[in-house]
Amino acid sequence: MSEAALRPLADCRTAETVIRMEGIGKVYDTGKIKVEALKGVDLSIGSGELVAIIGPSGSGKSTLMNLIGCLDTPSSGLYELCGQSVAGMKKDQLAAIRNRRVGFVFQSFNLLSQISAFENVEMPMLFGGWSRRRRKARVEDLLERVGLADRMEHKPTELSGGQMQRVAIARAMAMDPDILLADEPTGNLDSSSGQDIMSLFEELWQQGRTIVVITHDPALAKRADRQVEIRDGLVV
Amino acid sequence: MFRRPLLVFQLFLRSSRVQKKRAVLTIAAIAWGSLSLLLLLSFGEGLKRQLLVADSGLGRNIAIMWPGETTRPWNGMPSGRPIRPRVEDIALIAARVPDLHAVSGEIRSWRTAYTYGTKTVNSRLTGASLTYGDIRNHIPRAGGRFLNHLDEQMRRRVIFLGQELAGDLFGDQDPVGRELLVDNTPYTVVGVMIDKLQNSTYGGPDAGHGVIPISTFKAQYGRDLLSTIVVKATRPELMPAVLQSVRETMSVKYGFDPEDERVLGTWNTVEGADVMAKIMMGIQLFLGIIGGLTLVVGGIGVANIMYAVVKERTTEIGVKMALGARPSWVTGPLILEGLTYTLLGGALGLIMAIGLMMVLEMIPTEGNEALQMLGKPTLSLPIAVANALVLGTIGLLAGYFPARRAAMVDPAETLRYE
Secondary structure (H helix, E strand, O other), X not given: XXXXXXXXXXXXXXXXXXXXXEXXXXXXXXXXXXXXXXXXXXXXXXXXXXXXEEOOOOOOHHHHHHHHOOOOOOOEEEEEEOOEEOOOOOHHHHHHHHHHOEEEEOOOXXXXXXXXXXXXXXXXXXXXXXXXXXXXXXXXXXHHHOOOHHHOOOOHHHOOHHHHHHHHHHHHOOOOOOXXXXXXXXXXOOHHHHHHXXXXXXXXXXXXXXXXXXXXXXXXXXXXXXXXXXXXXXXX | OOOOHHHHXXXXXXXXXXXXXXXXXXHHHHHHHHHHHHHHHHHHHHHHHXXXXXXXXXOOOXXXXXXXXXXXXXXXXXXXXXXXXXXXXXXXXXXXXXXXXXXXXXXXXXXXEEEEOOEEEEEEEEEEOOOHHHHOOOOEOOOOOOXXXXXXXXXXXXXXXXXXXXXXXXXXXXXXXXXXXXXXXXXXXXXEEOOOOOOOOOOOOHHHEEEEEHHHHHXXXXXXXXXXXXXXXXXXXXXXXXXXXXXXXXXXXXXXXOOOOOOEEEEEHHHHHHHHHHHHHHHHHHHHHHHHHHHHHHHHHHHHXXXXXXXXXXXXXXXXXXXXXXXXXXXXHHHHHHHHHHHHHHHHHHHHHHHHHHHHHHOOOOOOHHHHHHOOOOOOHHHXXXXXXXXXXXXXXXXXXXXXHHHOOOHHHHHHOO
């Protein structure tokens, strides 16, 4: 698949359904034991929705997130992202999709600790093949929007948890993705930082972004459009 | 990696720093291995060159023939007849045999009294053709010369001395131009041989004999029968044909079966040189393998550090993949990193090897025969190229396998838990 095939991102914005899953199953085969993490999930997320995926630990939430984010491919079922089936894609194609269509925010931030906030946010643009000038402008704009204009050259270890998560959100937004995927984004933060992050998400959502948040914080889940509960690998 | 080499390089520059100590140790291991390989190969090369020099002491690519007896009946004549070529046959061979670079006859006396002043030394005397100096590498010291045409034509009583014989007779004096007695006949010294390494002889090293014109020898001693015939072909590979032609020429004159190899016993040094070249090749290969193995150990060190790097950076690799890095953008920088350690170590090894060579260059080998035979270790271009190739291969392999493991990192797995 050529990179150009991913280009018309606008199509995805206007599409009714961004994520369409039918009968998605995921089996982890560790050799001796097979673990069935997902047992036929049907899920449809429309454009511009803010969806919270909730459920107890071990229910398959993270597996679902990995599948949505194309970090992993389903064992069975149909998954269409922006109307495009993911099945049978090569690793390089999946990498391109992750780069352009999906922004990840993790519970543990997962910033690269030895490089600055600026370079962290810049990383996806490097993979996207942007020019230096374009990268610089974009990174500065993003860090400004999350309120860290004065922290650009700081390393992640020199930032507070809330600041780190804001860098991570800026990084997730770097390539202007169609979907923002957040896995327990406030799990490692104190409540006030958590509130800030949540507000940031709402702001992005109001700008028309599709956001999927995985959480088991009921307060967080309540602020979403829609709650999807997963239990034992099935949508309840 | 291949579509965006610049990105791979950028990512390589931005990858996290490894522990310095570990990197230094790894580079040192490669430098050591590289140094061992270079030194061993250089010593091999030095030995080879020195052997070549020593081999040249006798003369390069010559053959020596000794008269013998027939072992087959020929034209009604019985076997067991001695065949003795004469001085005049040298001109015959030179005229008849094609592809001949030069031929020289030799008449030898095994015990000749050399007298200078009150000192007498018993040693060997050789009457030889003029071509002898060239094909048997009798090179005169400055101020002297080998025998020439007039010497031969006029049967002059002139003598060219081996350097040891000259030293025994004349001590520190320059013998050139002085007179000495050879079996009580006065001779003038025209030249003394330069010091030369000689690792093979027939009858004794050249340093200890004197050479006079073959015509003079014939006149003084009344001997006409040749002790040996020394032959050199225009090209080494033509030697068998030349030797065959010499035998045929002689067989026509003296009446023997040209296929009868015992009539003219032959020592073809070209064959020996071939064997020698093979032995040297074997030695070089053996030294190379030992050095190469040392280098492989260093390479394992690099692979080891790269595996550790991959393990340390698993999360980083997972994050990069989540952000849209292709597998090759993860593996490429790692391979470059492994290659960098290897090449840094290699460069260091090369510098140390060159330094050591320079130090060894300063050690005098004069008077030490062991060192003289070993020669000077020589760091030739092929050796440096071979070293670079081995290093490059090891570096690539040492980076490739850890990188392949990195490419197999499951991003979902690494990002799940911290």
